[in-house]
Amino acid sequence: MNEFKTGGVAVPVIEKDEAKVDHKIVGKPIPIVDGKEKVTGQAQFVNDIKLPGMLIAKILRSPYPHARVINIDTTLAENLPGVKAVITRDDTRGEKYIAMGPPLSDRYPLVMEKAKYIGDEIAAVAAVNESIAEEALRLIKVNYEVLPAVYEPEEAVKEDAPVIHEDRDSNIAMRIARSYGDPDSAFQAADYVFSDTYVTQVVSHAILEPKGTVAHYFNGKVTIWTSTQAPYFVRKEVAHILGMPEGDVRVKEIFSAGAFGARSKVCDDEAICALLSRKALRPVKLVLTREEEFKTTRVRHPYHIDIRTGVSREGRLLAREVKMVVDNGAYNYLGPAVLGYSTFVAASHYKVENIKIDASLVYTNKQAGTAFRGFGSPQVTFAIESQMDDIADQLGFDRLAFRLLNAHESGFVTPAGWKITSCGMKECLQKAYDGVKDLPLDSGSKVKKRGIGLASSIHISGVKLFKEGDYSGAIVRVAGDGTVTVFTGAADVGTGSKTTLVQVAAEALGVSVQKVSITTMDTDQTPQDIGSWASRIMFVGGNAVLRAAKLAREQIIKTAGAALNVDPEDLDIDQGVVFARSNRAKAMPIGDAVKLCNTRIGDWVMGSYHYDTPAEMINRQSGVANISPTYSYGAHGALVEVDEETGMVEVLRIVAAHDVGKAINPMIVEGQVLGALAQGIGYALTEQMLYKDGKLLNGNFLDYKILTTADMPQMEVSIVETMDEEGPFGAKGIGEPGLIPTAAAIANAIKDATGVRFKEIPILPEHIVEALSPEDI
Amino acid sequence: MLINFKLNGDAVRVDVAGHVTLLELLREEFELLGAKEGCGYGECGSCTVLVDGQAVNSCLMLAAGVNGKEVETIEGLGGPQGELDPLQQAFLQHGAVQCGFCTPGMIMSARALLKENPYPTEEEIRRAWRVTCAAVPAMPKLSRPLRPSAIFRGRKSK
Structure with a gap:
């Protein structure tokens, strides 16, 4: 390739063996099934809901990062005309959210004794309109005793630091220290040992739709519409907080604008x-x-990572030691799980048999971290993949060959117990590299230096991190008119999962997509599903739908076989017609077969399946478990141009190769990867939440720089298909992986361009100018 | 204050308080919910509608300001039988819609751009969206639909 330009995107490249593909609907880039509502403005989000008599609520928040709440006087607020309810800690049962379960539970719906970050919920008001609710907030009098606060983990772990959660001994929320293999001997045996420190920042999910809930309590039951990835967790938590049976809490899906992990458990508003x-x-x-969305919702945890790697003369990774100190913010949310997952990634990325981990999650008086696309992997991957390049460079290895030498293959079991089945790691690395290796490195300008970088990732498709397991339920109903309804408990938070689940059902039943409708999830009516996170819906939800559809199909085929006097083995379904392969004249519409199945109980055939993955429940003691049913691989190649005078970095091109098992809908796969790339580039170069004394300084879209259309490089998504044996039609998850290796690929490209290794993100222009300036200037 | 304006082709007359924004008027008075409030201060573009053919952030414009003008929202697009506008169709077909929250704003921005410049270059498309999109994961794909939209208009783009 001699020429390229910035901007725009390329059509995804799908290379596969056409001969083995015999799908009619799976693998096709069909438009999303709920797209018409979205392009016409008819899609209703939480803020669009209007119910008769509906009140508007506002939250009173702590202005202090750490303060004891002495008393709260709501008298004036309650007496303000138009105010219908004011709640404080006195209106709760004094129970903490379950969250990750005791002893990790640490948060109340409203502050009980102490506010622990600026924004902590003290009281809330419901009034007939917004301005009265706001006025009522001003009338609530709170007496605080301001306490000393800590903002950085290194301060928070000191002996004399104020303890944020007083029922604990220290500010260490969790510590994981364990070894795999024999790291000490392996380090001694290593020919080379490399030690580096990497630092990552706090970033915001920056979800365009602010978080919201509508709740309607009536006749002893409460119905909730909320933007969430986890309706069943919301049901459980609200029932717990209100002291009601779970069955009296009904959570209904509504259109939801992304979530990226921030809404993968209960939030604060529900x-x-x-x-x-x-x-x-x-x-x-x-x-x-x-403003509240920026300042009070969850963030990505910032990490301080010390990584030491032992390498043999031949370039094999022999030992890895990773120390992580993670700023948890004021509460746990999913922090312990994020930390745990980081340690598994540290013990699983590339083939390293001897691992030593010491990871600490530390409370500070700041807004808390939680899941964010990649779940603790982007931080660790940034460290591992940055160091991989430096090791290759210092030992004179080719950067790609060094990675390929240490890459996973099918059959490998990582020290953390991850059993690798389908594995496109090497293919992804090769494709990502091939996509950028021949791009011109001469910018035509003396001050603009170009370089290419490479980085890879491994990620789960579902996970057994929680005692609830990792399951999805589905019911597939075929009606006498040949239409199909899919009942799923999986909420579509804008990823397109409804569409891919419809494709799976349509393919399995031999009907067109137009004949299939899919329900909105409703905890009273749809099968249970643990949630839309961990890149799991395609794999886990897809398997539930596929198996439910197959159960319905079996009944139809059996009945049609008897009616047509054909061996059911000889029957197939296509375009909604059941037919004999040996004699196409023997055929009947699928709906007619359905009617014959069930003449006494109505014109329906149903298949129901509760799919729980064959993965193993996490073992927190040993740190060894095959926590996901399969693993997705990805690799990114980046070409950047660095202006050495201004320090500006322009990402010119990114080639993102991802092993998705099988792309059920390549257009949706591409969308997931492109969106993740946008967040990944921001993570590498522009995004950073800045705090002073616990107060967020840049909580708006002008000062917190997420990328816009104008900032995007030329991007190519290359889909690698490895046909996972357990995956539905071979599919694996792709919700998160597109973000994970992005920052490392860009940092590596910047080093390739400038010769300077940046070990802290975001890599800002001032960092580059400072690093490249001669000392005497 | 009593104002008169055209809303999606219909003449309307409404009494508005001075502080009410165009977005509030559209959403609360006319129950046109396609335009969304993503930030409330003109940075995200989810509330974009057209006023006299120009894309505006309706969260920043006072409702009184549309007196005597023509306002077009996402609900005004498409045919009488609910047929999609070619631009809406193009967004769908090219996978430029993910969660759909900002999609109405995106489409209205695109409509304004095409009114002014029926055959924009990719660079012009990207620049036009600079201030009108924020966290949309699919945004790089959004430049694609505009090219075919020019084709739908009966002429071939370059």
């Missing part, structure tokens, strides 16, 4: 909204402002 509705006996809407 229970508060439900408490207000129960007190006011009216429907209540609570939608955060953009």
Whole structure:
């Protein structure tokens, strides 16, 4: 390739053996099934809900990072005309959210004794309109005793640091220290040992739709519409906080604008909204402002990582030691799970048999971290993959060959117990590298230096990190008119999972996509599903739908076989017609077969399946478990141009190769990867939440720089298909992987261009200018 | 204050308070919910509608400002039987829609751009969206639909 330009995207490249592909619907880039609602503005999000008598809620938050709440006087607020309910800690049962379960539970729906970060929820108001609710907040009098606060983990672990959660001995929320193999001997045996320190920043999910909930308490039950990835967790937590049976809490799916992990467990608004509705006996809407969304919702945990790697003369990775200190913020949310997953990635990325881990999660008086696309992997992958390049360079190895030598293959079992089945790691690395290796490195300018970088990732497709397991349920119903309905508990948070699940059902039943409809999830009506996170819906939800559809199909085939006097083995279904392969004249519409199945109980055939993955439950003691049913691989090649005078980095091109098992819908796969790339580039170069004394300084879209269309490089998504044996039609997850190796690929490209290794992200222009300036200037 | 304006082709007359924004008027008075509030201060573009053919952030414009003007929202697009506008169709077909929250704003921005410049280059498309999109994961794909939209308009783009 001699010429390229920046901007725009290329059509995804799918290379596969056409001969073995015999799908009619799976593998096709069909438009999303709920797209018409979205392009016409008819798709209703939480803030679009209007119910008769609905009140508007607002939250009073702590202005202090650490303060004891002495007393709260709500009298004036309650007496303000138009105010229908005010709630404080006195309106709760004094129970913590379950979150990750005791002893990790650490958070109340409203502050009990102490506010622990600026923004902690003190009280909430529901009023007939927004301005009265805001005025009521101003009328609530709170007496605080301001306490000393800590903002950085290194301060927080000191002996004399104020303890944030007083029922604990220290500010260490969790520590994981363990070894795999014999790292000490392996380090001694290594020909070379490399030690480096990497630092990553706090970033915001920056979800365009502010978090919101509508709750309607009526006749002893509460119905909730909320933007969430985990309706069943929300149900469980709200029931717990309100002291109600789970069955009396109904959570209904509504259109939701992304979530990226921030909404993968209960947030803050759901229970508060439900408490207000129960007190006011009216429907209540609570939608955060953009400022609240930035300052009070969860973030990605910042990491301080020391990594030591032992390498043999031949370039084999022999030992790895990773120390991580992670700023948890004020509460656990999913911090312990994120930390745990980081340690598994540290013990699984590339083939390294001897591993030593020491990871600490430390409370500080800042807004808390939680899941964010990649779940603790982007941080660790940034460290591992940056160091991989430096090792290759110092030992004179080719950067690609060094990676390929240490790459996974099918059959490999990582020290953390991850059993590798389908594996496209080497193919992804090769494709990513091939996509950038021949691009011109001469910018035509003396001050603009170009370089290419490479980095890879491994990720789960579902996970058994929680005691609930890793399951999805589905019911597939075929009606006498030949239409199909898929009942799924999986909420589509904008990823397109509804569409891919429809494709799976349509393919399995031999009907067109137009004949299949899919329900919106509703905890009262749809099968249970643990949630839309961990890149799991395609794999786990897809398997549930596939198996349910097959159960329905079996009944139809059997009945049609008897009616047509054909061996059911000889029957197939295509375009909604059941036919004999040996004699196409023997055929009947699928709906007619359905009617014959069930003449006494109506014109339906149903298949129901509860799929729990064959993965192993996490073992927190040993740190060894095959926590995911399969693993997705990815590799990114990046070409960057660095202006050595201004320090500006322009990403010119990214080639993202991903092993998705089988792309059920390549257009959706591409969308997932492109979106993740946008977040990954921001993570590498522009995004950073800045705090002073626990106060967020840049909580708006002007000062917190996420990428826009104008900033995007030329991007190519290369889909690698490895046909996973357990995956539905061979598919694996792709929700998160596109973000994971991006920052490392860019950092490596910057080093290739400038010769300077940046070990801290974001890599800002001032860092580059400073690093490249001669010392005497 | 009593104002008159055209809303998606219909003449309307409404009494608005001075502080009410165009977005509030559209969403609360007319129940046109396609335009969304993503930030409330003109940075995300989810609330984009057209006023006299120009794309505006309706969260920043006071409702009184549309007196005597023509306002077009996402709900005004498409045919009388619910047929999609070619631009809406193009967004769908090219996978430029993910969660759909900002999609109405995106489509209205694109519509304004095409009114002014029926055959934009890719660079012009990207620049036009500079301030109108924020966290949309699919945004790089959004430059694609505009090319075919020019074709739908009956002429071939370069």
